[in-house]
Amino acid sequence: MAMTGVLRPGHGAIRVLDLEEAVHHYRDILGMVETGRDAQGRVYLKCWDERDHNSVVLRQADRAGLDFFGFKVRDKATLDKMEADLKAYGLKTERIPAGEMLATGERVRFELPSGHLIELYAEKKAVGNGLQVTNPAPWTKASENGIAPVRLDHCLLYGPNIAEVQKIFTEVLGFYLVERVLAPDNETNAAIWMSCSHKVHDIAFVEHPEPGKLHHLSFLLDSWEEVLRASDIMSMNGVPIDIGPTRHGITRGCTIYAFDPSGNRFETFMGGYQPYPDYEPTTWTFDGLGAGGGLDYPQRKLHETFLTVVT
Amino acid sequence: MAMTGVLRPGHGAIRVLDLEEAVHHYRDILGMVETGRDAQGRVYLKCWDERDHNSVVLRQADRAGLDFFGFKVRDKATLDKMEADLKAYGLKTERIPAGEMLATGERVRFELPSGHLIELYAEKKAVGNGLQVTNPAPWTKASENGIAPVRLDHCLLYGPNIAEVQKIFTEVLGFYLVERVLAPDNETNAAIWMSCSHKVHDIAFVEHPEPGKLHHLSFLLDSWEEVLRASDIMSMNGVPIDIGPTRHGITRGCTIYAFDPSGNRFETFMGGYQPYPDYEPTTWTFDGLGAGGGLDYPQRKLHETFLTVVT
Amino acid sequence: MAMTGVLRPGHGAIRVLDLEEAVHHYRDILGMVETGRDAQGRVYLKCWDERDHNSVVLRQADRAGLDFFGFKVRDKATLDKMEADLKAYGLKTERIPAGEMLATGERVRFELPSGHLIELYAEKKAVGNGLQVTNPAPWTKASENGIAPVRLDHCLLYGPNIAEVQKIFTEVLGFYLVERVLAPDNETNAAIWMSCSHKVHDIAFVEHPEPGKLHHLSFLLDSWEEVLRASDIMSMNGVPIDIGPTRHGITRGCTIYAFDPSGNRFETFMGGYQPYPDYEPTTWTFDGLGAGGGLDYPQRKLHETFLTVVT
Amino acid sequence: MAMTGVLRPGHGAIRVLDLEEAVHHYRDILGMVETGRDAQGRVYLKCWDERDHNSVVLRQADRAGLDFFGFKVRDKATLDKMEADLKAYGLKTERIPAGEMLATGERVRFELPSGHLIELYAEKKAVGNGLQVTNPAPWTKASENGIAPVRLDHCLLYGPNIAEVQKIFTEVLGFYLVERVLAPDNETNAAIWMSCSHKVHDIAFVEHPEPGKLHHLSFLLDSWEEVLRASDIMSMNGVPIDIGPTRHGITRGCTIYAFDPSGNRFETFMGGYQPYPDYEPTTWTFDGLGAGGGLDYPQRKLHETFLTVVT
Structure with a gap:
């Protein structure tokens, strides 16, 4: 088979300080679709064009950040095989029963040397994208509700030991390295972008002393005009913009x-x-990260927040 | 691994009636990069952002059409495995030696029940996309030479027995069905779009009595504005447009x-x-193909040439 | 003064066969804002970014077409001067009292040799575009309701004697000729595009035996991506598309x-x-109109409906 | 007439420190067309879609800045009338003979209370935009040479007494106020955007203690995608970007x-x-200029350089 193993980023579970404020943000401004709330009070959302039940899960907590990030794998046999491979590699895995997350099957969870919890799962209920399965229109009204990205695309995580993280993703999970930033030593990697598909990134890491940090969850838009519209909507709604609109040199x-x-x-x-x-x-x-345009191709500067602000 | 088996469409070898006229078209108007000519007189071209040596091969002949269409597979072990699988499925395969096509390794060729020659290969010389490997710019001057698509994306082929073709692609080669058009009987498929990736199509077929026919090779642009620019360039250069600019309902x-x-x-x-x-x-x-907007979503009509003009 | 005389197209009053169906079309699909209904039952609409009270007026009648097309002039002195100039030129004018159209001042009406009623007026109530006057956002929710053009841009009218019409617009009303199509005699004009501004057209005419015919009212979008969106919305709502999306050679x-x-x-x-x-x-x-790409630059053909279908 | 008096910004004459470096910038990176050099060594350029001979004139000098900015008026009678009006208003005017600038007729020059030299002229040789006058294509190769704006659009000037400047432009030259920024006193204007057309600005001023300063010359692109392309080209060529790509709240x-x-x-x-x-x-x-998004709608901040860096 051509698309095997890990298919795609499936869900990001994030901690928020005020749940309803967060729901307003992710549903009404970012424009995701709320698909459920569970007994723990977690809120589930998906992007309009995603077909599975959820891709973002919000949990109220006293500090922000990422609880875990999950990838969908091709099927249950793949899940079993990957768990075995992770164990063989020397990682401890945990099975989380089906149903612990709404509409989601059994998950295999493990911790990266960077301090992040990663999950694999084979099943999440298909709820569709709101289009007919027969003779569909190209989009729905939901595609203009707020910013309305089409999908959760990837995440960028900060933590230690990314050389080891890279080995796990490339040698065990079948990802490959797409781009990297060299550390000042010109040998080790300060940042890595990895793909399990032909996307420029399904996950990325920056070497960072504190473990388990979230730099960002990323959502895909269809055009540069939609990026402008997104920035307008952010500004209209008081969403603080860190960087952009601009082009990354890295990944273009x-x-x-x-x-x-x-x-x-x-x-x-x-x-x-x-x-x-x-x-x-x-x-x-x-130097390429800043003056080389890696982070901000037009401005060719290393915005200070990029390396320092994480949750 | 996540991307395994067949990676992507690699080359389309097409017959043209006048070689230099064709080179002018593919190089100067479509805007591909000419990368070589072989002893047989075939001309090799690639899209500017492709990294392998060639994706279109032109051969002068007395009738137009497709000689063969090739897919790159992950590695030589995959090539061997797939050849064995094809044989086990009952198809006859042929090995074409490395170097028969410029910069291209050994190819495994087989004929589909639709009458098309398909090839698999694991090696084609990486020549790069003209950007630096370190701290690259996002594009080059070549990306504005003519229409300048970024890649050969897929092809649509016409021939008989596409039900059998679908089985080969999905059961042997690891593709999956993305979209389909039902025949008037509402049961069999009149047309199928299949992917080996997360593209909406890596290859597509329409059921058609004559074997081995080419409907089109397809090239990818980055934006709807580039589609407008492409139509301007076609018109400026006397390239006859069949349909468009428009949106397909199928694949969007x-x-x-x-x-x-x-x-x-x-x-x-x-x-x-x-x-x-x-x-x-x-x-x-x-009916969805025409009035349902499958072919031409704005016009909702079945342009007569779609079903009748092939080479 | 720099912008004097006729400022812009102000209103198009059109006849529709079923008022509520038409309101649905212009308000919910085209996405204009309904601003009022008068005692005669006429419905008034404006585009979201227009500031005056109305730009389209719908009247139920037993045949479709244009009742009249109006231009806003700079002020009342201009209105008086232009009426005097029209009379001096030999045209009969009529004063229609303020208030006959909702929110609209006194109008000077005259008939063109092409059989169309044209109006000038100096006053129409400013109702704003829904944005704050102080520190406004760049757009409002109304700008995504339906197709949502920013303005009534121009109209194209069909009728006889356009050489005489051109004289009236250029010699009396201060317009100038921007583009034209020559008749097969290569001397007289078969079609003319005229501007009172730096738009490529504020009004256009095609020579046609039947007087008083409407080819189209035209509404302005901000981008080619919005043209695609417009065609999607038309198709989703069963609006029959005549031509496009495409580029006119004429006016680009x-x-x-x-x-x-x-x-x-x-x-x-x-x-x-x-x-x-x-x-x-x-x-x-x-020939340039068709094969030269004047009407349809990509297709370079003279769609038969262009010359034959008018109301 | 509808477009009378001042038609449009016609030329900006700027001082540069190194002429050939400047020519490289304006011709090869910005992508203007060089149209001539005069006996004084000044270099003349135009944007590809402009039809008059020049819109930017470069003069080598030991400090950067603006020599003068000129507007084309409708005809010679207008030029005479405007000179008379300026004199009647109390301004001193100077006639500069035809031919002092290449391909340019007689100019009427006067100094604004802000310390800027403004010129009016009625004649500049039409050299065309490189397209055929009959059955033209929509664009030429020159439209992709460098950034390739379609026109000189406006300028923003810094100097004292802009209240008086506003009176001259609106009461004598027929411009009107489109947008303004209030000074902290909430009464006087700190900045004004004025139009002689239906553009959002043909000229703009910011109140500033030093007279005769240039904030920027502005060039028009056709789309947001071209703005991205412009920022790429700037970065590729080492052009230092001050702000953007972004949206102004002011003018949108x-x-x-x-x-x-x-x-x-x-x-x-x-x-x-x-x-x-x-x-x-x-x-x-x-406050709206900064936190209100007037300058930078996404970022809602007052970039410090906006108020301090002028030439």
Whole structure:
């Protein structure tokens, strides 16, 4: 099979300081669809064009950040195989029973050396994207409700030991390295963008002393015009923008970084290119991240918040 | 691994009636990069953002059409495995030695029941996309030479027995069905769009009595504005447009169909969505192809040439 | 003063066969704002970004078409001067009292040799565009309700004697010729596009034997992406599209022609260039209208409906 | 007539520190067309879609800045009338003979209380935009040479006494106020945007103690996608970007501010709306300029350089 193993980012579970404020943000401003609330009080949302039940889960807590990030795998056999592979590699895994998250099957959870909890699962209830299955229109009214990204695209995480993280993703989980930023030593990687598909990133990491940190969850838009519209909607609604609209040199994506009401950064972006596992990774020098345009291609500067503000 | 088996469409080898006229078309108007000519006189081209040596091969002949269409697979072990699988399925395969095509490794060729020659190969020389590997700019001057698509995206082929073709692609080659058009009988498929990735199509077929026919090779653009620019460039250069600019209901792609000087149809398009193998395929009724907007969503009509003009 | 005399197209009063069906079309699909209904039962609408009370007036009648088309002039002194000039030129004028149309001052009406009623007026109540006057946002929710053009842009009218019409607009009303199509005789004009501003057209005429005919009212969009969105919305709502999305060679505008439920054609378009009265007009030969790309630059054909379907 | 008096910004004459470096910038990066050099060594350029001979004139000098800014008026009678009006208003005018600037007729020059030299002229040789006058294509190769704006759009000037400047432009030259920023006193204007057309600005001023300063010359692009392309080209060529890509709240324009090699700021932008002289001006409070999004709608901040860096 061509698309095997890990298919795609499936869900990001994030902590928010005020649940209703967060729901307003993710549902009414970002424009996701609320699909359920569970007995723990967690709120589930999906992007309009996603077909599975949820991709973002909000949990009220006293500090912001990421609880866990999950990937959907091809099927249950893959899930079993990957759990075995992770164990064989030396990682401890945990099975979380089906139903612990709404509409979601059994999950295999493990902790990365960077301090992040990653999950794999094979089943999440298909609820559709609101379009007919027969002779569908190209979009629905929901695609213009708020910013309305089409999907959860990837996340960028900050933590220690990303060389080890890279090994786990590439050697065990079948990802490949798409782009990287070299540390000032010009040898080790300060940041890595990895893909399990032909997206420019399904997950990315920056080396950082504090473990388990979230830099951003990222949501995909269809065009640069939608990026402008997103920035307008953010400004109209008092969403604080961190960087953008601009183009990343890294991945070529055209982007806005902004913060949810709890201070969790999120990205809305479009573009990039289509890499494949046989491509030579693109390398950015550490200076390239700033003056080389890696972070902000037009401005060619290293916005200070990029390296310092995480949740 | 996540991206395994067949990675992507790799090359389309097409017959043209006048080689230099065709080179002018594909290089100067469509805006591909000429990368070589071989001893047989075949001309090799690639899209500017492709990294392998070639994706279109032109051969002068006395009738237009497709010689063969090739897919790149992950590695040589995959190539061997797939050849064995094809044989086990009952298909005859042929090995074409490395170097028979410029910069291209050994190919495994087989004939589909639709009369088309399909090839698999694991190696094609990486020549890069003209950008630096370190701290690259997002694009080059070549990206504005002519229409300048970023890649060969897929092809649509016409021939008999597409039910059998679908089985081969899905059961042997690891593709999955993304969309389909039902025949007037409402049971069998009149047309199928299949993916080996999360593109809406890596290859597509329409049931047709004559075997081995080419409907179009398709090239990817980055935006709807580039589709407009493409149509301007076609008109400026006397390239006859068949349909568009418009949106397909099928795949949601935004498109122009036009003809090369030999009458081979080609498409330049953007957009669509990102399907995965766990998605339920979208179904179009036969009426849906025309009045349902499947072919031409704004016009909701079945352009007569769509079903009748092939090479 | 720099902008004097006639400022802009102000209102188009059109006849529809079923008022509520028409209101649904213009308000809910085209996305205009309904601003009032008068004692005669006429319905008034404006585009979201227009500031005056109305730009389209719908009247139920037993045949479709245009009742009259009005231009706003700079002030009452201009209105008086222009009426005097029209009379001096030999045209009969009529004063229609303030208030005959909702929120609209006194109008000076006259009939063109082409059989169309044209009006001038100096006053229409400013109701604003829904944005704050102080520190406004760039757009409102109304700008995404339906197709939501920003303004009534121009109209194209069909009738006899357009050479005489051109004289009236250019010699009396201060317009200038921007583009024209020559008749097959290569001397007289078969079609003329005239501007009272630096728009490519504020009004246009095609020579046609039947007097008083409407080809289309035209509404302005901000981008080619909005033209695509417009065509999607039309298709979703069963609005029959005549031509497009495509680019006109004439004016360079990017366009869709479609029909309201009564058969009145309307256009949604973007683009074009900014001409000035000191520019040499652009000329299209009669063949240029079709094969030259004047009507449909990508397709380079003269769609038969363009010359034959009017109301 | 409808377009009378002052038609449009015609030329900006700027001082540069190194002529050939400046020519490289304006011709090869900004993408203007060089149309001539005069005996004084001044270099003349025009945007590709402008029809008159020149719109930017470069003069080598030991400090950067603006020599003068000129507007084209409708005809020679207008020029005479306006000179008389300026004199009647109390301004001293000077006649500069035809031919002093290449391809340009007699100019009437006067100094504003802000310390800027403004010129009016009625004649500049029409050299065309490179398109055929009969059956033209919508664009030429020159429209993709560098950033390639379609026109010089406006300028923003800094100096004292803008209340008086506003009176001259509105009472003598026929402009009208489109938008303004209130000073902290909430009464006087700190900045004014004025139009002689239905553009959101043909000229703008910011109150500033030093006379005769240039904030930027502005060049028009056709789309937000071209703004992205402009920022890419600037970054590729080492052009320092000041602000953007972003949207101004003021005028709604979507913009990049950057610097030429001599430190003269220039803008490439698209969008805005179409105001008319009967529109109520939009007002921004002084806080609105920054936190209200007037300068940078997404970021809602007052970039410090906006108020301090001028030439």
